[in-house]
Amino acid sequence: MPVYQLGHVDNLRICVVMVGLPARGKSLIAQKIVRYLSWLSISTKCFSVGSYRRKESAQPPAQFFDPSNEDGLHIRGQAFEEAITDMLAWFNNSNGTVGILDASNTTRERRERVLKIMRENKIEPMFLESFCENDEMVRSNILDVNATSPDYKGLPSDVAINDMYEKIKYYERSYEPMELSNDSDLTFIKLVNVNSEIIINRIESYMESRIAYYVMNLHIRPRYIWLSRHGESQYNLEGKIGGDADLSERGFKYAQKLPDLVKQYIKDHEKLTVWTSTLKRTKQTAQYLTYPKKSWKALDELDAGSCDGLTYEEIAERFPEDFKARDDNKFEYRYRGGESYRDVIIRLEPIIMELENQENILIITHQAVLRCIYAYFMNVPQEESPWMSIPLHTLIRLEPRAYETLVTRIKADIPAVSTYKEKGTSKLGESSNPSKSMVGEVIATSSSADKK
Amino acid sequence: MSSEEIQPPTIPGNYSARKQNRWKSEDEDSVVSPSSSPPQHRKIAELSKDIDGIHTSITKFHVSPAQLYSTDSGRLFHAGSICICICGEPARGKTNLSISLCRYLRWLGVKSDLFHIGDYRRAKLGDITEDFFSPVPETIEAANLRREITDECIKDMIGFFKDGGQVAIYDAVNALSKERLELASTLNSNDIKVLFIESLVTNPKLLARNILDAAKSPDYANWGAKEAVEDYKKRVELVKPWYEEMNEPLLTYIKFINFGERLIIRNSRNEFLTSKILFFLMNSKIKSGSIYFARCSNNKLKFKADPPLDAKGKDYATKMGKTLLDHIAKTKGEQWYRNTQPQEIGSDLRQPAYGVDGSHENSLIVWTSTRQRTTQAAQMLKDLGIVVRHRSELTQLNPGDAEGLSESELAAKFPDEYEQHQRDPYHHRYPRAESYHDLAVKFEPLLYEIERMSGDILIIADETVIRVFYGYLMASSCDDIPSLEFPQDEIVKITYNAYANKAQRIKIDGVNPN
Structure with a gap:
């Protein structure tokens, strides 16, 4: 058994080991942790045993998970080994910091095995159990998993639901939840019935506390997040950046139309809260909305410093080195x-944290800020996110799901200038490269709804 | 609320311009014009006092060192008013916990204040009998006095919220479930949310040590050490039979067990500030050691330059190291640092993060930046077997284009920037530069690591870095941090203390102050 010199353990490598029955939101939590830590530039990767298993058995029936099904056990055991092997290789070859083992790990025997392998490889496991006895919650998770998991793709929903319940029954037979009496030496977090009780045991490093903190703020209930840029501003018309200008005439039209769009497309709009920045153009955009409003300094546009109030042409002329460096x-x-x-990401971090904690939020903010928020939800890589095109006069709906975030764009059908600047030019105009634009469904609304 | 109305902008511009507008005092003009003269509120005379600012009340316009943002009301998180009620039997580290929590929340920019029931009780000194400390006093006088003192403290808390405070930390035993429910209902009816933090200690060693600490509290100012411990033990015994552990289904509470080894949260309403507090609690330990700061020897080097130490620098490093070791030997005994050798640990045990750093009370860890002038300054200590860690975060503040320029050259080269810098030296960055605020945000994870350590730590770094750490430990305001002075011929020692951290300056003989 290898023995470590503690002086050599400069930074802890962490394996987050998910624990819990199917349909407890484990994959969603795992994906979220990857998204959050990657967004903060921490090297993180999720290894889902299910996706290794699907290589051998793509859409197995519930009986596959019967503990007495030897074929099933064999394939699942192999998938587990493959996931672990790949994770260790990733830690060693790609300087991984946080690896996530997304599997049910419902038995103590399995958890002890993971513990041993990880410790032998100088990786500290941190167990994260999602424990839920709330039937309604489980059912809603089942619906979500069925809608998005590759295991149920193409199956009629009632068949899928019944299959899922059956699968859970097989797992329940051998489930040994984490307990303070037996597991008090381990580092673990246990979330009971959607955070109504949380147990945090032996958190011993900053990174672990960071993960625990994030997980405590997570909502695993299905919900939408609504985003919009402010309406077109006077500065947008003039091609200037920054500043604190009023809306243009067309920008005001968007503000007038926004309440109708909200009523039409946001189902729970009575419960909506609107967040704006402290700048005039976002507050003016929100002015006809009758919901509670909060304005945040952290949502203010990226501060262009000396270039505030200039056009890109002027910046290229006055600060050519800066223009190129940027x-x-x-x-x-x-x-x-x-x-x-x-x-901007650093100052937005508390907003993201609070956003994870809330429901029914419409954020009206600025281009750069929306790029950062969009990058968080959509896993857009750092080098690409500042180049995303986020159109004006469009209500954006994000729907975070277990396996992906779905995006819908609702266009207000009010023309606006483009504020998009492609690399290497000082001219404004939408990108010809489709990879720069947002993904997802586009809904066009008719202009007849315009108020005059 | 004013944020809901659309108002003409009071000042033009953006995020940083508005940040600058935030801590203007009430009587200043509401409009800042770039040509107005810098404010004269610098309190340099007070800086040398080395007093922990944690017990100083803060104004509505206070801006905190690591404050990332604030709302128009000057409050954070839109969390409303929150009373954090710290409860638990005597000797469970309640006062310590409430003070470190307040330090952290203020650093983050939450308007917070402390309400120790002990302070209110001491103000009535003379009337206090032993009976008073029992949750259910036998005499009516003692019971009335308890009630009176509690009411007064709660009244002050409500007043604090009315003055724009956001978090009141209420430090009292609150032994009975009935008391806690009553407190929650009184505060709730004033639109104040209540979060209970119950400190429980199941480890007898921890408890014994805490009793020794508590016997040094202001209650025992003129007592002999032994008598104080005996008396305090009596107080602990008096509460013990009455104390009801928290289990109220209608209250939100955190059980803080063995100072952070385990946390249990029940009935959380999923509130942002609650989880932020939990985050801090996960990282806080009962602190016993000291933090020493020493400057590196040459402060006049270019930011990018990284030469090895010259003869003068080596001489400084030797003298600094020796002064520190002599000081520690005097206070802790000659052999203390022998305990810091790395231990071997089998794979059947949990690996501590960052080695064993600070897991032992009698240890000394040295942090330096990655610059040679700091790493080499630590060489002598390293040769003695003391653990030295190089942290890239500890690199000095990047002066950017302001590098090497004198005040007058700055004023001539960057007149507007200079103007802004005078107005707000804490947040302002010269072109390509970092601000002190940038450093504070960058250091946050290091602060958590320091909070976790129980031994001593020496940080060898540039003056700019020391200012920010000092600012956290001594609750300095951001108006003061940029002008704090740390001469080269002094080691600054900050000792954690339950009530207020203590700063002390240790002279290094034979070294030039500059």
Whole structure:
């Protein structure tokens, strides 16, 4: 058995080991942790035993998970080994920091095995159990899994639901939840009935506490997040960046139309809360909405420092080096006396945390800020996120799901200038590259709904 | 609320311009014009006092060192008013916990204040009998006095919220379930949410140590050590039979067990501030050690330059190291640092993060930046077997384009920037530079690591770095941090203390202050 010199353990490598029955939101939590830590530039990867198993058995019936089904056991055991092997290789070859083992790990025997393998490889396991006895909650998770999991793709929903319940029954037979009496030496977090009780045991490093903190804020109930840029502003018309300008005439039209869009498309709009920045253009955009409003300084536009109030042409002329430096590395570039995208992410972190904690939020903010929020929900890589095109006069709906976030764009059908600037030019205009634009369904609304 | 109305902008511009507008005092003009002269509120005379600011009340316009954002009301998180009620038997580290929590929340920018029932009780000194400390006093006088003192404290808390405070930390035993329910209902009816944090200790060793600590509290100012411990033990015994562990289904509470080894949260309403507090609790330990700060020897080097130490620097490093070791030997005994050798640990045990750093009370860990002038300054200590860690975060503040320029050159080269810098040296960055605020945000994870350690730590870094750490430990305001002074011929020692951290300056003989 290898023995470590503790002086050599400079940074802890962590394996988050998910624990819980099927349909307890494990995959959603695992995906969320990957998204959050990657967004903060921490190297994180999820290894889902299910996806290794699907290589051998793509859509197995519930009986496959019967503990007495030897074929099933064999295939599942193999999938587990493959996932572990790949994870260890990733830790060693790609300098991984946080690996997530997404599997049910419902028996103590299995958890002890993971513990042993990880410790032998100088990786500290941290168990994360989602425990739920609330039937309604489980049912809603089943619906979500059925709608999105590759295991149920193409199956009629009633068949899928029954199959899932049966599968859970097989797992319940051998389920040994984590307990303070037996597992008090382990580092673990136990979430009971959607965070109504949380047990946090032996958190011993900052990274672990960070993960625990994030998980405590998570909502695993299905919900939507609504986003919109402010309406077109005077500065947008003039091609200027930053500032605190009023809306243009067309921008006001968007503000007038927004209440109808909200009523039409946001089902629970009575419970809506609107978040804006502290700048005039977002507050004016929200002015006809009658819901509670909160304005956040953290939602203010990226601060362009010395370039605030200039057009891109003027910046290229007055600060040619800066103009080029920004195009070369837009994520890290910090405007003179202003901010970089990385700076914006740091100040947005509390907003993301609170957003994870809330439901029914419509955020009306700015282009750069929306790029960062969109990148978080959509896993857009750092180098690409500052180049995303987020159109004006469009209500954006995000629907975080277990396996992906779904996006729908509702276009208000009010024309606006483009504020998109492609790399290497100072001219504005939408990108010809489709990878720069948002994904998802587009809903066009008719202009007849316009108020005059 | 004003944020819901659309108002003409009071100042033009963006995020940082508005940030600057935030801590103007009430009587200043509401409009900042770039040409107005810098404010004269610098309190340099007070800086040398080395007093922990944690017990100083803060104003509505206070801006905290790591404050990332605030709302128009000056409050954070839109969380409303929250009373954090720390409860638990005597000797469970309640006062310590409430003070470190307050330090953290203020650093984050939450307007927080402390309400120790002990302070109110001490104000009535003379009337206090032993009976008073029983949750169910036998005499009517003692019972009335308890009630009176509690009412007064609660009244002050409600007043604090009315003045724009956001989090009141109420430090009292609250032994009976009935008392806790009553407190919650009184505060709830004033639109104040209540979060209970119950400190439980199941480890007898921890408890014994805490009793020793508590016997040093202001209650025992003029007592002999032994008598104080005996008396305090009596107080502990007096409460013990009455104490009812929290289990109220209608209250939101955190059980804080063995100072963070385990946390259990029940009936959480999923509130943001609650989880932020939990985050802090996960990282906080009962602190026993000291934090020493020493500057590196040459402060006039270019930011990008990284030469090895010259003869003068080596001489400084030797003298600094020796002064520190002599000081520790005097206070802790000659052999203390022998305990810091790395231990071997089998794979059947949990691996501590960052080695064994700070897991032992009698240990000394040295942190330096990755610059040679700091790593080499630690060499002598490293040769003695003391653990030295190089942390890239500890690199000095990047001066950007302001590098090497004197005040007058700055004023001539960047007149507008200079103007802004004078107005707000804490948040302002010169072109390509970092601000102190940037450093504070970058150091947050390091602060958690420090909070976890129980031994001593020496940080060898540039003055700019020391200012920010000092600012956290001594609850300095951001107006003061950029002008704090740490001469080269002094080691600054900050000792954690339950009531207020203590700063002390240790002279290094034979070294030039600059």
